[in-house]
Every structure is written in structure tokens, then in C-alpha cells.
Amino acid sequence: MELVLELRGLVKEFPGQRAVDGVSLSLARGGFYSLLGPSGCGKTTTLRMIGGFENPDAGEVVLAGNVVNGLKPYQRDVSTVFQSYALFPHLTALRNVEFGLRERGLKDCTARAMRALEMVRLADKRDRRPSELSGGEKQRVALARSLVLEPKLLLLDEPLAALDPKLRREMRAELKAMQRKTGITFLLVTHDQEEALSLSDYVAVMNKGRIEQFGTPEEVYLRPATKFVAGFLGTMNWFGKTGVRPESTRLSRTGEGLAAKVESSLFLGNCINVNVVLEDGSRVVAAMGLEHNNFHEGEAVWLHWLPSDELHFQ
Amino acid sequence: MKQRGLAVYAFCALAFLHLPLLILVAFSFNANRFTVWEGFSLRWYQAALSDPQLAAGLLNSLIIAGIAGVLSTIIGTLAAYGMWRRAAPVLSGTLYLSLVTPEIVTGVSLLALFQGVFRFLHLHLGLWTVIIAHVAFSIAYVTLVLSARLRGYDRSLEEAALDLGASPWHAFTRVTLPVLAPAIAAAGLLALVVSFDDYVITSLVAGVDSETLPMVIYAMARRGVSPVVNAVSALIVVGFSVIILISQRLQNQ
Numbered sequence: 001m002e003l004v005l006e007l008r009g010l011v012k013e014f015p016g017q018r019a020v021d022g023v024s025l026s027l028a029r030g031g032f033y034s035l036l037g038p039s040g041c042g043k044t045t046t047l048r049m050i051g052g053f054e055n056p057d058a059g060e061v062v063l064a065g066n067v068v069n070g071l072k073p074y075q076r077d078v079s080t081v082f083q084s085y086a087l088f089p090h091l092t093a094l095r096n097v098e099f100g101l102r103e104r105g106l107k108d109c110t111a112r113a114m115r116a117l118e119m120v121r122l123a124d125k126r127d128r129r130p131s132e133l134s135g136g137e138k139q140r141v142a143l144a145r146s147l148v149l150e151p152k153l154l155l156l157d158e159p160l161a162a163l164d165p166k167l168r169r170e171m172r173a174e175l176k177a178m179q180r181k182t183g184i185t186f187l188l189v190t191h192d193q194e195e196a197l198s199l200s201d202y203v204a205v206m207n208k209g210r211i212e213q214f215g216t217p218e219e220v221y222l223r224p225a226t227k228f229v230a231g232f233l234g235t236m237n238w239f240g241k242t243g244v245r246p247e248s249t250r251l252s253r254t255g256e257g258l259a260a261k262v263e264s265s266l267f268l269g270n271c272i273n274v275n276v277v278l279e280d281g282s283r284v285v286a287a288m289g290l291e292h293n294n295f296h297e298g299e300a301v302w303l304h305w306l307p308s309d310e311l312h313f314q
Numbered sequence: 315m316k317q318r319g320l321a322v323y324a325f326c327a328l329a330f331l332h333l334p335l336l337i338l339v340a341f342s343f344n345a346n347r348f349t350v351w352e353g354f355s356l357r358w359y360q361a362a363l364s365d366p367q368l369a370a371g372l373l374n375s376l377i378i379a380g381i382a383g384v385l386s387t388i389i390g391t392l393a394a395y396g397m398w399r400r401a402a403p404v405l406s407g408t409l410y411l412s413l414v415t416p417e418i419v420t421g422v423s424l425l426a427l428f429q430g431v432f433r434f435l436h437l438h439l440g441l442w443t444v445i446i447a448h449v450a451f452s453i454a455y456v457t458l459v460l461s462a463r464l465r466g467y468d469r470s471l472e473e474a475a476l477d478l479g480a481s482p483w484h485a486f487t488r489v490t491l492p493v494l495a496p497a498i499a500a501a502g503l504l505a506l507v508v509s510f511d512d513y514v515i516t517s518l519v520a521g522v523d524s525e526t527l528p529m530v531i532y533a534m535a536r537r538g539v540s541p542v543v544n545a546v547s548a549l550i551v552v553g554f555s556v557i558i559l560i561s562q563r564l565q566n567q
Binding site: 013051052053072073074078079080082083084086087088089101103104145146149158 | 470477479484493
């Protein structure tokens with residue numbers, strides 16, 4: 001397995017807080033990886049250290065076998081897609097994509113930039129300025145601008161956060177397709193668990209400057225290593241130290257299980273979310289099939305689940 | 315009703331601001347020498363345009379404003395960029411100080427400085443001392459305009475340039491400068507106007523051979539109200555209006 005990136009005990013401190021607290025991570029070539037965590041967990045700072053915009057206080061950034069600590073952004077073979085896209089407003093779409101090629105003194109800049117624009121289906125918008133492009137188009141130009149350089153590693157900082165939900169889902173599919181087509185290693189930073197789970201081959205879940213779990217989307221969702229991971233990825237019903245996913249939580253009128261009272265029943269299109277209150281006052285949600293759209297507010301119900309669906313934490 | 319009240323108020327305020335200018339322009343076309351309307355005439359404009367003193371003053375003013383405008387635009391732009399790159403509250407504070415310092419104080423202090431230095435170097439006041447003085451007070455205006463523009467400038471644009479392989483110098487010259495170009499042009503025009511306009515500081519540091527247009531006009535006005543002054547003033551007002559309009563448009567880009 002060829003490693004594109006290796007982080008060894010990365011630490012970054014800002015006045016008053018330790019933003020990144022000993023992050024170690026290995027990325028194999030050609031994979032789609034995510035750093036997932038709540039805002040302030042250190043994921044963006046980690047990305048900025050890989051890109052060369054911040055210097056780590058301790059630890060090493062190893063790119064394709066070479067320690068790149070201290071190298072400037074323009075000396076590293078990585079490229080970043082910024083959250084704000086950071087397209088140059090005075091240049092057309094084509095000139096934006098050409099920019100990096102020209103700075104590197106490469107040949108056939110215009111032809112290569114055109115091919116990159118064609119890949120993101122924006123060849124006809126080549127002469128538009130960023131202000132004349134829609135959000136999704138800007139996003140695709142930013143992507144083309146980085147991909148045209150064929151970097152070893154593409155860093156994406158919350159690239160879909162500024163798009164509306166429908167467009168976000170479309171761009172998600174496009175990102176994944178682009179990664180598979182180019183074979184370039186992608187490292188995506190996001191706070192959106194759905195985005196991380198659906199796109200990634202591997203997800204690193206971060207909290208308070210540390211990686212809590214690194215694994216495939218199935219692993220981190222179905223077998224969360226810590227209580228934080230379990231709670232951050234999807235919804236979790238807590239019964240003391242035992243967690244049960246809403247889709248594994250069943251309701252019945254048989255009188256067996258944990259007694260509860262229905263608070264509300266929400267129709268979500270693809271499922272029904274029934275919110276219930278236990279006798280001790282804690283709230284639990286059960287995600288059920290559409291055929292269960294018959295629970296009434298105030299109705300007495302009983303909760304049960306399979307022992308194999310229980311998740312235990314210390 | 316409320317709308318109409320506001321309109322009347324706005325009209326009065328504008329009249330208070332600009333009525334004197336309108337009267338000045340009107341009398342610049344008066345055939346009579348005094349403030350009695352006699353008929354339309356361009357004789358004062360002819361007199362103004364053929365006056366050698368005014369022409370010499372205008373030439374001096376244009377040279378000074380041109381050179382001082384360019385120099386202060388370069389220095390002020392770099393200063394604003396530097397202060398944007400690393401927050402420098404003390405430095406930007408001193409810039410504001412130079413804006414609120416009374417001109418007479420600035421003028422006297424510059425004169426003291428020049429005289430102190432000249433005693434050693436055996437130099438005289440001249441056009442270039444005026445230029446130095448104008449650069450000194452125009453920098454603050456340029457920096458102010460550009461700082462305002464930079465506050466809305468996305469830092470990740472420069473980071474993106476570095477990320478794509480540009481050196482810091484290229485990131486500045488190929489991304490930041492072009493993006494700031496309209497604001498720089500606007501600031502430069504403002505510096506030009508401020509320099510052209512100045513009387514107090516200029517009169518203190520100018521040499522005998524370097525009278526500027528405002529100094530010539532002031533001397534003429536003191537000798538007695540001449541409609542030539544009206545004509546020259548009207549021309550200046552029109553010229554400045556055009557420059558300020560261009561500057562405003564550039565700033566809004």
C-alpha cells in the first residue's frame with residue numbers, strides 16, 4: 001500500500017487552546033477520506049497544516065515519503081478547494097483554471113485548462129467571470145482549478161457547505177465520480193456526517209483536537225468506538241451507557257419492554273419518526289416504516305430492541 | 315406628508331451646501347465686474363486662460379499633484395497592505411493622527427524640519443519640498459481608502475494563489491493588486507484632489523518659484539474681488555467633480 005500522506009503526532013496550539021492535539025493518520029493512494037467533526041474540533045486546522053498554511057508546533061506532515069514541515073504551500077504537491085471557492089474575481093473561468101499551470105511554467109496551459117473545464121462540464125462558461133457563475137458552477141471551477149494540476153492529494157475544506165441542499169446532493173455525486181475518474185486522493189473536511197458517510201472510503205471522526213475513530217463509514221456508524229462517535233454520527237437513543245439507533249428501536253402495544261408514552265409522530269416521507277417519553281422523563285425516538293403511521297399522541301407504548309443492536313460504552 | 319417634509323429638508327441642506335458654488339458659477343459668466351447682472355459673457359474665462367500667472371500656478375499644481383499623487387498612492391497602498399497582513403493598531407492609529415492634525419501644525423512642523431535639514435545641506439525651499447509635504451499628508455487618505463477595501467478582501471484568495479504554486483510576490487502582483495486596482499485608482503484620484511486643493515501647508519513650504527494655483531488665486535482674491543477668480547474657481551469645481559465621480563464609481567466596483 002502506497003501512502004500519500006502520513007500525519008505523525010500533529011499538534012497545533014493557538015493562544016488559550018490546543019486546536020490539534022496529537023493527530024496521526026495514514027492515507028493510502030487513490031482513496032476518498034474525510035475528516036468529520038463538529039466546528040472547533042481541529043479538522044480545518046489539520047487541513048491547513050497539510051496545505052502549508054499553518055506550521056505544526058509538534059509532529060510531522062509526511063507527503064509521499066518526504067517530511068514537508070516548513071515547506072511553503074507553493075512548494076507542496078497538494079491543492080486545496082476552499083470553502084469560499086476563492087476564485088480570482090478579475091479572471092475568467094478559463095484563466096482561473098490556467099493560473100496554477102502558468103505559475104508552474106507548464107506547457108499547453110490553455111488546452112489543459114480547457115480539458116479540465118470540459119471535465120466539469122463548464123466549457124461553455126469559459127469566458128465568464130466568477131461573479132457571473134452560480135454557486136455550483138463556482139464550485140466546479142474551483143475543483144477544475146485544483147484537479148488540472150494533478151496533485152498527489154486534494155484537500156477540500158467544507159466544499160459543499162455554501163450550496164443549497166438539492167445542489168449539495170448533486171455535487172456530492174459529482175465529487176465522488178470525479179475522485180474515481182482522476183484517481184487522485186481526496187481528503188474532505190466536513191461537519192456533515194451524511195456527506196462524510198456517503199462519500200468516503202474511510203472517515204476519521206475528530207473531537208477536541210483528536211481523532212476518536214478511523215474506519216470505513218460502516219464501521220464508524222455501526223460500531224462506533226466511543227460515545228462521542230456514536231452520538232455524533234446519526235441519532236442515538238441512550239439507556240444509561242447503552243445506545244440503540246432509532247431504526248433499531250421498536251414500539252409495540254403488547255405491554256412487554258420499557259413503558260413509554262407517545263409525544264408526537266412525524267411523517268418524514270421515507271419513514272415515520274415516533275417521539276416517546278419514558279417514565280423517567282427521558283426522550284427516545286423510534287424510526288419506523290410507513291405502515292406504522294398509526295401511533296397517537298398520549299398513547300401508551302412499550303419499547304424493545306434486539307440485544308445485538310445494543311452499543312455499549314464506558 | 316412626511317415624505318414631502320423630508321424632501322424640503324433635503325433640498326435646503328443641499329442648497330446650503332451648494333448654493334454658494336452655483337452663485338459663483340453664475341457670476342463667472344457675468345459681463346459686469348461687480349455683483350450686478352449685466353449679461354452673459356465669457357470674458358473672464360478668456361482673461362483667466364490667458365493669465366500667465368495662473369498658467370504658471372496651474373502647471374506647478376499639476377506637477378506637484380501628479381508626482382505626489384503617484385508617490386503617496388504607492389506608499390499608501392503598501393502601508394494598507396502591510397497593516398492588513400498583520401494587524402497593526404498603533405500604526406493605523408498614527409495614520410488617523412496625521413488626518414486630524416491641524417494643517418497649520420503640519421505645515422509649521424514640516425517647515426521646521428526642512429529648515430533644520432537645509433542648514434546642513436545648503437538647500438532651498440522649492441517645488442520638491444511641496445511635493446514631499448503633499449506626499450506626507452496624502453498617504454493617510456490613500457491608506458484609509460484601501461484599508462476599507464481590504465477589510466472586505468477574502469484572505470483565501472492569496473492563499474489559493476500560493477496553493478496553486480504562486481510565490482508570495484506573484485500572489486500579490488497577479489491576484490491582490492489586480493483585485494484592488496479600482497480601489498487603488500480611486501485612492502490615487504483622491505490623493506490628487508487633496509494635493510491640488512491644499513493651501514495652508516503648501517504656502518508654508520513652497521519656495522518663491524513654486525507658487526501653486528490655490529496660492530495664485532488667494533493672492534488675486536486679496537487684491538480685490540476679480541471675476542477672473544470666479545471663472546478659475548468654476549473650472550476647478552467642474553474638473554474636481556468629474557474626478558470625484560470617477561473615483562466614486564471605481565470605489566463601488
